[in-house]
Amino acid sequence: MLFRFFRDLRLDDHASLAAAAEHGEILPVLVLDEALREHISRSPRRAAFYCEAVAALDEALRARGTQLIVRRGPLVTTLLALAKDTGSSTVVWGASYDARAMEVERDLQSRLEERGLRALLVHDSSAIPPEETAMEKSSAGEGYRALVPYVEKWRALEVGSFEAPLFMRFASDAPLSEPLPAPEEFGSSQMQLGATPEKASQQLAHFLGVDALQYSVAANVPADDRTSHLSAHLSMGTIAARTVVRETKRRIDDPFLLTEEKASLKRYLRALAQRDFFLQLMWFNPHIAKEPLQEKMRTFPFAKSHPALDAWKAGRTGFPIVDAGIRQLHATGWMHPRVRSIAASFLCFDLGVDWKVGLAEWDRHFIEDDPALSTGNWQWIAGVGADLAAYPRIYNPTKQARRFDAQGIYVRRYIPELANRFNVVQPRGGHAALELPLFGADTYPEPVVDHEKAARDFLARYNSWTAIDRGASARQSNP
Numbered sequence: 269m270l271f272r273f274f275r276d277l278r279l280d281d282h283a284s285l286a287a288a289a290e291h292g293e294i295l296p297v298l299v300l301d302e303a304l305r306e307h308i309s310r311s312p313r314r315a316a317f318y319c320e321a322v323a324a325l326d327e328a329l330r331a332r333g334t335q336l337i338v339r340r341g342p343l344v345t346t347l348l349a350l351a352k353d354t355g356s357s358t359v360v361w362g363a364s365y366d367a368r369a370m371e372v373e374r375d376l377q378s379r380l381e382e383r384g385l386r387a388l389l390v391h392d393s394s395a396i397p398p399e400e401t402a403m404e405k406s407s408a409g410e411g412y413r414a415l416v417p418y419v420e421k422w423r424a425l426e427v428g429s430f431e432a433p434l435f436m437r438f439a440s441d442a443p444l445s446e447p448l449p450a451p452e453e454f455g456s457s458q459m460q461l462g463a464t465p466e467k468a469s470q471q472l473a474h475f476l477g478v479d480a481l482q483y484s485v486a487a488n489v490p491a492d493d494r495t496s497h498l499s500a501h502l503s504m505g506t507i508a509a510r511t512v513v514r515e516t517k518r519r520i521d522d523p524f525l526l527t528e529e530k531a532s533l534k535r536y537l538r539a540l541a542q543r544d545f546f547l548q549l550m551w552f553n554p555h556i557a558k559e560p561l562q563e564k565m566r567t568f569p570f571a572k573s574h575p576a577l578d579a580w581k582a583g584r585t586g587f588p589i590v591d592a593g594i595r596q597l598h599a600t601g602w603m604h605p606r607v608r609s610i611a612a613s614f615l616c617f618d619l620g621v622d623w624k625v626g627l628a629e630w631d632r633h634f635i636e637d638d639p640a641l642s643t644g645n646w647q648w649i650a651g652v653g654a655d656l657a658a659y660p661r662i663y664n665p666t667k668q669a670r671r672f673d674a675q676g677i678y679v680r681r682y683i684p685e686l687a688n689r690f691n692v693v694q695p696r697g698g699h700a701a702l703e704l705p706l707f708g709a710d711t712y713p714e715p716v717v718d719h720e721k722a723a724r725d726f727l728a729r730y731n732s733w734t735a736i737d738r739g740a741s742a743r744q745s746n747p
């Protein structure tokens with residue numbers, strides 16, 4: 269039986285691998301097809317992380333007397349050929365939540381079945397599989413489109429466990445493998461990013477021991493760099509979301525915790541539920557990869573560009589908190605969650621640029637590779653997705669900086685030009701009386717837009733657009 273690894277690079281607490289084990293000896297395979305190559309080549313850090321995680325997986329398999337069989341080529345034909353060569357009658361893999369991969373996997377399933385082979389696709393990436401929450405809905409098969417009822421349902425469901433897979437048997441006479449993927453193959457280079465299941469577990473243990481108890485603050489205060497930083501591990505499967513949820517629930521049960529510490533842990537649990545929410549949203553609505561979830565916003569005229577788009581991409585908008593976020597992303601392959609919202613809002617509303625442009629730009633830098641999560645979040649921020657707010661939430665970057673980085677600690681960390689400045693919360697020129705001593709003649713740019721005006725202009729366009737839409741629906745319901 270062939271087991272295909274993809275974004276699930278571990279052996280522990282692995283739902284699809286556990287399902288595979290029920291069908292006999294496992295031949296572990298990784299197919300580097302064009303789509304996977306494209307995804308990981310987009311961001312050099314992602315490529316390095318992926319290759320490090322694959323090497324760790326191969327090592328773990330070798331410790332069990334087998335090895336990872338790597339093949340380069342189209343997914344379907346490569347797996348068909350391998351199944352034939354090894355006499356395998358079953359192919360098992362973990363479901364993807366990425367519209368393009370979902371389509372390829374559907375094709376894989378039917379091509380395998382056409383040849384009389386068994387194809388088994390198992391949900392592994394989410395803590396609770398999409399169908400399990402959907403089953404509880406009256407309109408089962410559609411999934412949830414709103415976060416709040418989803419989280420309520422999610423909290424009540426039991427998280428499965430596939431820990432300690434001692435019963436797994438791996439084939440010892442595996443065919444020869446091609447070389448493991450190396451970062452250079454994807455235009456990147458070797459970096460030690462700690463992309464192993466051991467590191468992920470240590471990171472989780474440390475987080476739950478200390479930082480998670482202050483998560484409510486850390487999730488908002490970018491200088492306080494103490495969120496879990498597990499996104500890349502969850503994305504590449506070096507840790508299971510189930511493990512993280514279970515361990516968090518265990519921690520909540522500690523009777524010696526303070527009320528506010530429990531509240532922090534519950535908030536963290538909600539973040540994990542939000543991850544599952546966006547995975548199921550893509551699973552049931554793969555069209556959102558291309559168009560907004562909200563029908564009325566599908567033709568909203570977001571711009572494809574703006575004279576300040578390159579400044580936004582480079583972290584030179586003149587709004588320190590926005591620029592610090594973009595520069596953190598460039599420097600580390602990760603950005604603090606609060607700043608992601610501020611910087612994404614700036615693109616969509618201050619510049620009026622399409623969320624897809626922002627998503628594609630950040631995809632070139634993030635380590636994590638989560639089309640469902642990036643799409644869901646970008647649409648949410650742009651006011652075209654699952655957020656049910658009546659109006660788009662336009663973040664004021666200066667007020668956000670005053671509230672969440674009042675001392676400018678985060679801004680100074682990522683914008684060296686501002687490191688020795690007195691007040692870095694205001695954009696240059698934003699506060700006439702303080703302007704001169706604050707910035708002087710430095711290289712940090714003037715703000716590229718007047719935020720108040722840009723926000724008003726956007727809202728005016730939004731209001732007239734939704735008024736047209738309301739008119740159209742009224743005409744439709746009352747022709």
Ligand SMILES: Cc1cc2nc3c(=O)[nH]c(=O)nc-3n(C[C@H](O)[C@H](O)[C@H](O)COP(=O)(O)OP(=O)(O)OC[C@H]3O[C@@H](n4cnc5c(N)ncnc54)[C@H](O)[C@@H]3O)c2cc1C
Pocket residue numbers: 487495496497498499500502503539540542543544546603604605606608609612634636637638639641642645646649
């Ligand atoms: C515009 C925008 C784009 C985003 N793109 C991504 C992305 O490509 N991949 C990604 O994993 N997250 C994305 N997020 C969500 C969130 O910002 C990151 O998950 C978080 O910053 C990762 O850091 P962490 O692991 O320390 O998170 P923590 O705050 O420690 O949260 C733990 C885990 O919960 C999940 N989570 C937390 N917040 C969210 C959320 N809003 N939506 C879905 N899952 C969440 C993630 O898996 C995260 O690793 C995006 C948010 C915005 C506003």
